[in-house]
Amino acid sequence: MFRNLELVEADSNRSGLSVGALWFCALLIAVTCGALIAAIVLSPKAPPEIAALIASALPQSGVENPVTAVLLNFRSYDTLLEIAVLLIVAVAMVPGRTRVSGSRAATVNTDHNKDPMLADLVRWLVPIAVLVSGSLLWSGAYAPGGAFQAGAVLASACIAVVLAQNHSLQWQSHRARGSLVIGLMVFVAVAIACVAITGTLLQYPGAHAASYILFIEIALTLSIAATLLLLFTCLSTTSATVERSMDGAKTGHPA
Amino acid sequence: MTQELIYSVTGIALFAIGLFGLIVAGHIVRKLVAINMMGIGVFMLFLATALHGPDTVDPIPHALVLTGIVVAVAGTCLCLWLAISISKLDNEKRKNPQQ
Amino acid sequence: MTLQFIAPYLLPAIVTVPLLAAICNFLMASHHPRLALNALFGLAQVLLAGLLLIALSLPDTVVEMRYILAGWSAPLGIELIADGLAAILLMTTAVLYLVLSVYSALYFTDKNKGARFWPLWWLLATGLNGVFLAGDAFNIYVTLEIIGLASVALIALSGDRAALVAALRYALVGLLGSLCYLLGVALLYRAYGTLDLAQLASLAEANPLTWAALSLISVGLLLKTALLPLHFWLPPAHASAPVPVSAVLSGLVVKASFYLMVRFWLDILPVATTTLALQLLGVLGTAAIFWGCISAYRAHRLKVMVAYSTVAQVGYLFLLFPLSATSIDAWKVSGGALAAIVYFVVAHALAKSAMFIAAGNIMFSYRHDDIDGLRGIAREQPLDVFTFAIAGASLIGLPPSAGFIAKWLLLGGAISSGQWWWAAAILFGGLLAAAYIFRFLNVVFDQSQAAELSAQRHARPVPLTMALCGLALAVMAILMGFNAGWMLELLSVSAAVSA
Numbered sequence: 001m002f003r004n005l006e007l008v009e010a011d012s013n014r015s016g017l018s019v020g021a022l023w024f025c026a027l028l029i030a031v032t033c034g035a036l037i038a039a040i041v042l043s044p045k046a047p048p049e050i051a052a053l054i055a056s057a058l059p060q061s062g063v064e065n066p067v068t069a070v071l072l073n074f075r076s077y078d079t080l081l082e083i084a085v086l087l088i089v090a091v092a093m094v095p096g097r098t099r100v101s102g103s104r105a106a107t108v109n110t111d112h113n114k115d116p117m118l119a120d121l122v123r124w125l126v127p128i129a130v131l132v133s134g135s136l137l138w139s140g141a142y143a144p145g146g147a148f149q150a151g152a153v154l155a156s157a158c159i160a161v162v163l164a165q166n167h168s169l170q171w172q173s174h175r176a177r178g179s180l181v182i183g184l185m186v187f188v189a190v191a192i193a194c195v196a197i198t199g200t201l202l203q204y205p206g207a208h209a210a211s212y213i214l215f216i217e218i219a220l221t222l223s224i225a226a227t228l229l230l231l232f233t234c235l236s237t238t239s240a241t242v243e244r245s246m247d248g249a250k251t252g253h254p255a
Numbered sequence: 256m257t258q259e260l261i262y263s264v265t266g267i268a269l270f271a272i273g274l275f276g277l278i279v280a281g282h283i284v285r286k287l288v289a290i291n292m293m294g295i296g297v298f299m300l301f302l303a304t305a306l307h308g309p310d311t312v313d314p315i316p317h318a319l320v321l322t323g324i325v326v327a328v329a330g331t332c333l334c335l336w337l338a339i340s341i342s343k344l345d346n347e348k349r350k351n352p353q354q
Numbered sequence: 355m356t357l358q359f360i361a362p363y364l365l366p367a368i369v370t371v372p373l374l375a376a377i378c379n380f381l382m383a384s385h386h387p388r389l390a391l392n393a394l395f396g397l398a399q400v401l402l403a404g405l406l407l408i409a410l411s412l413p414d415t416v417v418e419m420r421y422i423l424a425g426w427s428a429p430l431g432i433e434l435i436a437d438g439l440a441a442i443l444l445m446t447t448a449v450l451y452l453v454l455s456v457y458s459a460l461y462f463t464d465k466n467k468g469a470r471f472w473p474l475w476w477l478l479a480t481g482l483n484g485v486f487l488a489g490d491a492f493n494i495y496v497t498l499e500i501i502g503l504a505s506v507a508l509i510a511l512s513g514d515r516a517a518l519v520a521a522l523r524y525a526l527v528g529l530l531g532s533l534c535y536l537l538g539v540a541l542l543y544r545a546y547g548t549l550d551l552a553q554l555a556s557l558a559e560a561n562p563l564t565w566a567a568l569s570l571i572s573v574g575l576l577l578k579t580a581l582l583p584l585h586f587w588l589p590p591a592h593a594s595a596p597v598p599v600s601a602v603l604s605g606l607v608v609k610a611s612f613y614l615m616v617r618f619w620l621d622i623l624p625v626a627t628t629t630l631a632l633q634l635l636g637v638l639g640t641a642a643i644f645w646g647c648i649s650a651y652r653a654h655r656l657k658v659m660v661a662y663s664t665v666a667q668v669g670y671l672f673l674l675f676p677l678s679a680t681s682i683d684a685w686k687v688s689g690g691a692l693a694a695i696v697y698f699v700v701a702h703a704l705a706k707s708a709m710f711i712a713a714g715n716i717m718f719s720y721r722h723d724d725i726d727g728l729r730g731i732a733r734e735q736p737l738d739v740f741t742f743a744i745a746g747a748s749l750i751g752l753p754p755s756a757g758f759i760a761k762w763l764l765l766g767g768a769i770s771s772g773q774w775w776w777a778a779a780i781l782f783g784g785l786l787a788a789a790y791i792f793r794f795l796n797v798v799f800d801q802s803q804a805a806e807l808s809a810q811r812h813a814r815p816v817p818l819t820m821a822l823c824g825l826a827l828a829v830m831a832i833l834m835g836f837n838a839g840w841m842l843e844l845l846s847v848s849a850a851v852s853a
Contacts, residue, residue, distance in 0.1 A: 039541075047307075051312065085325070088504050089329040181377060323495075
């Protein structure tokens with residue numbers, strides 16, 4: 001698939017390095033690595049004060065799972081910025097709005113001869129995956145799970161649909177673009193609303209913290225799923241075009 | 256205690272192997288694999304730090320690693336997309352060398 | 355009175371406003387005009403940063419503002435911190451963003467590219483503001499990644515092969531740098547059990563683990579700052595990006611990681627620094643000054659020349675480290691050196707952005723930037739050449755520019771601390787900078803075959819606003835040289851309290 005990527009001069013340290021230079025690098029890295037390991041083994045570890053602190057603050061966080069509490073309450077600012085990172089990659093890769101398009105995010109392919117096995121599998125798999133995603137989202141409050149896991153499962157369900165070639169995605173549509181940004185939008189909106197309600201950015205009003213977190217997580221799940229789906233389709237379709245154009249190049253100019 | 260140390264040392268070793276791979280590898284995909292390996296090394300060190308005993312686990316490193324994974328996915332995808340765009344340009348050029 | 359009421363909300367607003375701008379721009383249809391909206395967001399940013407500066411320079415207020423996000427104080431939650439240094443850098447960011455947003459609205463005529471540019475542009479601003487306000491070591495990692503990935507995406511906007519390759523290389527370097535930084539943070543968390551910078555500063559001790567963490571963090575940040583042996587990615591990336599992106603990359607992005615270097619070496623982990631390491635940073639900086647100037651002199655393309663000049667100017671910044679290490683009372687003495695360096699950062703941000711705009715306008719007009727092909731253009735592009743000359747004067751350090759004040763203060767620091775060899779490096783670097791600036795000016799003022807050359811060239815007229823944007827920044831760099839007082843005062847207050 002990436003046969004012709006050897007043309008990509010990924011950086012100036014291309015392995016045109018001589019054997020001597022390689023040994024030098026290996027030795028340098030090995031020594032640094034040894035020093036780091038020695039520093040870790042020899043120095044004491046901080047006592048788990050913060051774990052106790054979290055245990056005592058957990059009842060006010062609105063959720064029972066401490067990891068979810070850290071992600072969406074104690075250190076929610078990090079998560080907010082991390083969704084912004086996802087939006088950066090989405091903006092960089094989303095296909096341009098070349099033509100005016102409708103509002104539908106996906107259209108049904110009619111002229112395609114479908115693989116019956118694949119279509120049937122998707123018919124069974126996708127509802128289950130959506131259910132699993134919902135359950136992961138819900139259980140994030142008290143067990144491992146949450147928006148990221150739910151979003152990944154939801155994205156894989158969508159990828160299965162795309163692979164069955166029954167539908168094609170319209171990234172130019174308003175809905176598809178909206179789904180990419182809705183997580184950040186809701187998160188920022190809630191953050192600002194918190195300023196109006198409690199006076200502090202991202203500080204949820206005590207009694208309702210759980211519903212605020214759930215609300216944010218639903219939006220995050222949608223955005224994460226949409227972004228992962230976008231990443232998959234962009235990378236797979238462009239590499240398919242590369243392959244096709246390579247085949248064209250081969251048949252056009254036989255060596 | 257020893258379990259925690261084994262994980263920490265493995266994490267550092269993964270980071271070092273990844274760094275060496277990044278320098279040695281010529282192909283962009285290999286380089287990206289190497290960078291992801293370095294990332295996993297750092298995440299392992301974080302997770303080892305979280306372990307304080309059979310009953311006390313610090314959840315903060317777990318949350319940091321989750322954030323880190325999402326950021327790593329984003330960075331890797333952006334690199335792959337750039338590499339594919341470059342190879343697409345090269346292919347077009349190979350098909351129409353007069354341009 | 356009203357300021358007292360607004361002040362607590364300034365820090366979160368400074369991070370939120372660019373995020374809102376990014377969301378608005380992403381949701382807008384690509385054919386809508388963007389100038390008014392983005393100029394408005396730019397103005398809002400300037401206003402917020404200005405209020406922060408005023409709030410911090412009032413005589414009876416605190417020198418450091420803190421904001422506890424989500425109501426959870428450290429080490430459980432994340433805090434934002436702003437002192438005089440951060441406020442000045444935020445103001446620089448806001449001013450550059452305002453001018454460059456106006457410029458970009460005219461520069462991106464391709465609607466499709468523009469639709470992609472604006473959300474990335476404001477997300478980059480979010481990252482920059484986030485870094486300057488960060489009070490948490492892991493939060494810095496996330497903001498660094500925002501800056502890195504947004505810069506990569508913005509460089510790739512040009513779409514030609516050189517830009518894509520430069521972006522890919524920059525992305526790999528950026529990821530490597532962030533991971534080194536993150537490993538350092540992991541070690542610090544392991545040793546001290548907190549990510550809060552202020553708590554780390556009070557807990558840190560000089561031991562092998564802290565040394566290891568500081569070295570990893572420094573390697574990561576130096577990769578991103580492009581200090582000499584790690585500078586190889588900078589010239590292609592900065593030279594092949596779209597013009598407003600080049601300006602921000604040279605003016606602000608490189609400074610963000612330098613700012614973190616200053617924070618970690620002088621503020622958070624000074625116990626782990628040694629005189630030898632500080633001197634080493636100074637030596638690398640001096641080497642960067644010479645190598646950057648020589649490469650700039652030998653460059654064939656104008657934008658490559660300006661990009662190499664950034665390598666050289668980054669070198670000056672690192673003279674801060676040896677100059678601040680002369681006394682046990684590091685911060686009191688370094689108040690002077692730090693003020694000089696901050697002055698340098700602001701002067702360079704303004705002058706370099708002006709220079710990139712001038713170079714970009716020349717490139718827009720002639721569709722190339724081969725220096726030899728630009729013989730005698732001073733008559734056709736008087737405004738852009740004038741902008742280039744003023745900005746160049748500030749980079750060389752001629753009076754009365756801001757660059758002159760910055761170098762004057764640096765020289766003073768070098769001589770008063772008895773390290774005259776750094777003064778020699780600063781003076782010689784200024785001569786070398788004059789060499790490459792005047793080499794270009796010589797070419798453009800050469801009127802020997804002006805008539806026939808200009809007939810061959812078919813210059814495309816540059817919109818007046820685009821030229822004025824560059825001129826505005828260059829004039830600001832000169833004006834900064836006239837009223838240095840208040841800025842130095844603000845910095846000395848924050849330095850005296852940290853001591």
